[in-house]
Amino acid sequence: MTKRELATFEEFRKARLEDVGFIVIADTSRKPVVHQLNGRCISGDNFRNKVLGEGGTGKYYLVDSVSSGITELGASVCKICKPLRPEKEKWKS
Numbered sequence: 001m002t003k004r005e006l007a008t009f010e011e012f013r014k015a016r017l018e019d020v021g022f023i024v025i026a027d028t029s030r031k032p033v034v035h036q037l038n039g040r041c042i043s044g045d046n047f048r049n050k051v052l053g054e055g056g057t058g059k060y061y062l063v064d065s066v067s068s069g070i071t072e073l074g075a076s077v078c079k080i081c082k083p084l085r086p087e088k089e090k091w092k093s
């Protein structure tokens, strides 16, 4: 498994309980973003609104690593919950 869509609330809830992998939120209007599975960006309410809500515009995917999200979904990495914690900070030149 590298990528699995979380289409129901039950799948979403289980994924968070298992706490393995990362979540990619793909929005029709924005570039997909990789988040920590149990980070502050992820909530049941958001999932309900985005995925299950009427006219929901988002999809949630479970991926096994941040790099799977980047390569398979073209996602960028969330700057709020920082799922990629590099050992060394990269300095911008």
Ligand SMILES: [Zn+2]
Binding pocket: 034, 035, 036, 039, 040, 041, 078, 079, 080, 081, 082
């Ligand atoms: Zn995030």
